[in-house]
Amino acid sequence: MKVWERSKVAPLIEKAFDDELSLHDIYVLLRDGEVWALGSAANSLKRRMYGNVCTYIKNMILNYTNECVVECKFCAFYKSPGKGYFYDPSFAAKLVKNVYEKYKIRQVLIQGGVSPKINIEYFEDMFKLIKKFSPKVSIHALSPVEIDFLSRKHKMSYREVLERLKEAGMDSLPGGGAELLVERVRRIISPRKIGVDKWIEIILTAHELGIPTSVTMMYGHVETIEERAIHIYRLREIQKKKKGSLAFIAWNFEPGNTVLAKEYNIKYPHGGYELLKIVSVARLAFKDWIPHIQAGWLTVGKDVAQLALNHGADDWGGTLYSEKVIPATGLRIRFPTEKDIRRWIEGAGCIPKERDSMYRVIE
Numbered sequence: 001m002k003v004w005e006r007s008k009v010a011p012l013i014e015k016a017f018d019d020e021l022s023l024h025d026i027y028v029l030l031r032d033g034e035v036w037a038l039g040s041a042a043n044s045l046k047r048r049m050y051g052n053v054c055t056y057i058k059n060m061i062l063n064y065t066n067e068c069v070v071e072c073k074f075c076a077f078y079k080s081p082g083k084g085y086f087y088d089p090s091f092a093a094k095l096v097k098n099v100y101e102k103y104k105i106r107q108v109l110i111q112g113g114v115s116p117k118i119n120i121e122y123f124e125d126m127f128k129l130i131k132k133f134s135p136k137v138s139i140h141a142l143s144p145v146e147i148d149f150l151s152r153k154h155k156m157s158y159r160e161v162l163e164r165l166k167e168a169g170m171d172s173l174p175g176g177g178a179e180l181l182v183e184r185v186r187r188i189i190s191p192r193k194i195g196v197d198k199w200i201e202i203i204l205t206a207h208e209l210g211i212p213t214s215v216t217m218m219y220g221h222v223e224t225i226e227e228r229a230i231h232i233y234r235l236r237e238i239q240k241k242k243k244g245s246l247a248f249i250a251w252n253f254e255p256g257n258t259v260l261a262k263e264y265n266i267k268y269p270h271g272g273y274e275l276l277k278i279v280s281v282a283r284l285a286f287k288d289w290i291p292h293i294q295a296g297w298l299t300v301g302k303d304v305a306q307l308a309l310n311h312g313a314d315d316w317g318g319t320l321y322s323e324k325v326i327p328a329t330g331l332r333i334r335f336p337t338e339k340d341i342r343r344w345i346e347g348a349g350c351i352p353k354e355r356d357s358m359y360r361v362i363e
């Protein structure tokens with residue numbers, strides 16, 4: 001007997017294996033599905049796809065500036081222009097080189113604020129120098145938010161901006177700035193950020209140019225269950241127009257030091273229970289459309305991430321050396337070594353395998 005046969009949403013779970021979940025199906029699973037039933041079904045689907053393997057990547061985050069004019073209400077990281085820090089391209093490339101030489105990282109994830117000081121030449125110089133100093137490191141950089149900013153600043157199309165960045169060395173585009181792809185939510189949590197249509201247009205343009213992306217979700221703030229379902233559904237529908245997103249990464253809103261938490265009196269972060277449901281339903285909804293799902297250790301911690309590996313996630317994520325955004329919320333994090341990550345993956349009953357930026361196992 002399958003574990004989920006006793007679930008009140010068993011028919012929908014069965015449907016996920018052979019058919020495609022509708023928006024309403026996703027909503028009902030998120031609303032009524034028991035986490036044990038969703039998790040066992042999602043894990044069964046994951047094992048069909050990847051067996052017992054869980055991948056991870058040695059990477060670092062380069063937060064090149066915290067100056068930002070977008071001022072998202074959920075963000076504890078940004079400072080007004082002139083009040084934060086700003087790395088010039090050669091300093092940034094030397095930082096990457098140092099971390100590469102110390103840890104043999106395979107990827108640099110480049111994220112920062114939208115500072116008036118940045119322009120396309122700034123990123124072109126940075127990417128070229130990183131490739132010069134650390135040629136084996138893949139550049140996973142920026143997000144649709146910066147692509148839109150550069151497009152407006154230089155009066156160039158999204159395609160032109162992405163082509164130039166690709167030419168300079170950008171290997172893939174993170175799907176940051178998605179938060180929740182629902183306008184009502186975006187107007188509350190980040191009213192100055194690009195809207196849903198532009199975010200989707202940029203992701204699709206990247207896919208058309210052969211630039212892989214990842215897609216993200218931030219939950220646990222002002223959204224409803226229905227809006228979570230809309231977000232998951234939209235991410236899958238983007239792939240049908242032009243496939244190219246390799247992974248889905250969900251994380252909870254961290255309320256510490258944020259305007260949003262004060263305005264909406266949000267005192268505590270949503271815990272691991274929500275993440276497990278979202279990861280499980282995402283696996284059932286995405287199947288191969290978005291093939292990889294990360295365990296989300298950065299905000300929920302290693303114990304919940306280990307559970308996520310048994311609820312449909314197949315990838316631990318990265319070592320994230322040098323990450324600065326989450327510590328700005330006041331959350332204390334001890335960044336793990338590769339050895340820690342392998343041990344934790346084994347502790348979850350999985351086989352750890354190192355991967356590259358394209359999710360290819362390399363050992």
Ligand code: SF4
Nearest residue numbers: 068070071072075113
């Ligand atoms: S989330 Fe990004 S775009 Fe929004 S304020 Fe923070 S740094 Fe700026």
